[in-house]
Amino acid sequence: MKRKSNDTGRARKALHAVREFARFLASEMKPKGKIGTPFNVITGTIIVVGIALIAIRFYLGLGAVTNLSQDYPWGILKGFNLFVGVAFAGGAYVLTFVVYIMKLEKYEPIVRVTVLNGFLAYVFYAGALLLELGRPWNVVNPIIGNSFGFSSVLFLIAWHFLLYIICEFIEFSPAVAEWLNWEKARRVVEKMTMVAVIFGITLSTLHQSGLGALFLLAPAKIHPLWYSHYIPVLFFVSSIFAGLSMVIIESTFTHKVFHDKIGNTLRASHDDILLGLAKGCIGALFAYLFLKVIELVHGGHWGLLATPMGYWYLAEVAGFVVLPIFLFGAAIRRRSVRLVQFTSFFTALGVILNRLNVSLIAFNWDSSVRYYPTWIEIWMSLAVISMQLWVFRWVVNRMPVFTEPPHALKEEIIPVGEVVVWKATVS
């Protein structure tokens, strides 16, 4: 009898907790801050119209809204959102490497926001990919069922996207647990962080280069100056500076927009962090340039440099790889954060150019048919980005993204010196 009442009591308690949680979630779903801002109006319009366009795309088929053709099967939703977006999301694996593996604590304050950005980028750009798939409901086929195309690079990428999204979610989940005040859960996921980081870096290495390896199958279609066996390595190395320059760009914006959210540690070390990231960019850019030169020498396509496509190639390499190296160098010497930020924009532009070159511009370069996106394709692409920005803002306004909670900090980082002293006294 007593036991029963105990049970009902417990059930009522649980029910109460669930109800409380639902109420909490409902209150958190409400927007914070002003609604009628220019940003909201513009992105809101893009999203609403974008959703309508997406509905039309699924109702009428791809041919009705895109300029995709039998010669250009892949358009900007792949060329821009996927190939560029994933390269920009590379900052997450680079920074987790720097902070968790190399233990450079200086960069710790920006790890969370970078991982969040990476996570959202993967979720939304995999989403953009669905819009360009002909039969997106079959996207689960390579994951389940008996149709594993092991010989396909795209199979590898599909799996890696799924696994990496999980890894990034685990890496970010301590912030979610703190937001929900789930102390026990936070401890559990924090213990999983290291495994997620190691797997995440491995997966990133493979699928960043894998996106390049996709094009290895098109040797007769891509201009010889862009096609080489190095494409996978070039994509991987460029994802390092693409990711880092995106981190710099993102922090430039978030510092203005979310000024009140930013913790003291980050505010104090912000400039120092950006200069450090710029140094990382230089290193990766230089390695990339070196590979590009080796590729050119190996390929032996010197003669092609004096053609229109050759000038375009030189513009990409000289303007968006060599020049950023000098600009970043000058910025670091002068400790000019502004120049670092400017150069990051420039570098990011170069990455966009490179990915569009490989996937669209140097692709079928000798064909009489050319591909230009329709306004609908561009709009859908922007709608996906706007949605990502909204979710990003929603998370940043609620979860501890820029600030570490004080209790976690004290618990986690015990100065090693103290441990040594403690060990010495024990023995």
Next chain:
Amino acid sequence: MSVNRRDFLKLAGVTGCSLLAGAPRRSEAAMASTEFYGMLVDTTKCIGCRSCEEACNEQNGLPKPEVPFSSDSVFEQKRDTSPGAFTVLNRYPNAKNPGSPVFVRRQCLHCCQPACASACLTKAMEKTLEGPVIYHKDRCMGCRYCMIACPHNIPKFEYESAFPYIRKCIFCYDRLKAGGRPACVDACPENASLFGTRRDLLEIARTRIYENPDKYVHHVYGEHEVGGSGTMYLSAVPFEKLGFRTGLGTTPYPEHTSGFLYGVPLVFVLWPSFLIGLNYLAGNGNKGKNHEEEE
């Protein structure tokens, strides 16, 4: 979605191992089997009657074209295969003999080691043991990577449909399994298209070149191109003048990505070990520094 660490490792292991084991077996099968069925198209015999196009249209239940098959007007421009036409004839001028133009049939070449099948992540494109490269439409997700990969631009996508498929010649696989020949071969009144095993067809092709050295270009298109194909061509006019891509090389396309795929298990094994090692060293480095400070 709950993926615990053990499942995750298992999965990674399975994926890695199968990448190691799976890929070579496929290409070995392709190399070992010389008994692929194929087709030899002798362009010197083709009269441009378009019977093959009509037979293909009927066999595959494709929509009837606006211009009837009896009309020659379609030859005024170069045509490509489409979701509604798996084989098309094109007319090219004949420099040797201006009075008799050359007709070339364009359709899937059924490569011995097809790029499309190696590109497909759902195995929707499959190289069968009989030779045809067939399409499993229920598996396809419409990513169109096969179209990117195919050196001959053969797979075509139904852009105008909300439920689109890839469409291409499947060498009348059902007829083949029932002991028959492709519809286009059966329909050809001039025997310009021959059906047989690839080995037999190559012998016929070489014999024809040997017996008529002045008539034919001394090359069988499809014997070595991208590792060889089931459909092969004989011609009196250089192939590059007939719309063929001649600079494709002899490397089978799957080999372009196999190097990268072999590297995948290596990275899966080496990267975590390197990372754990680096992490240990980074931690140890800090410890050493602190030790020195203590002393």
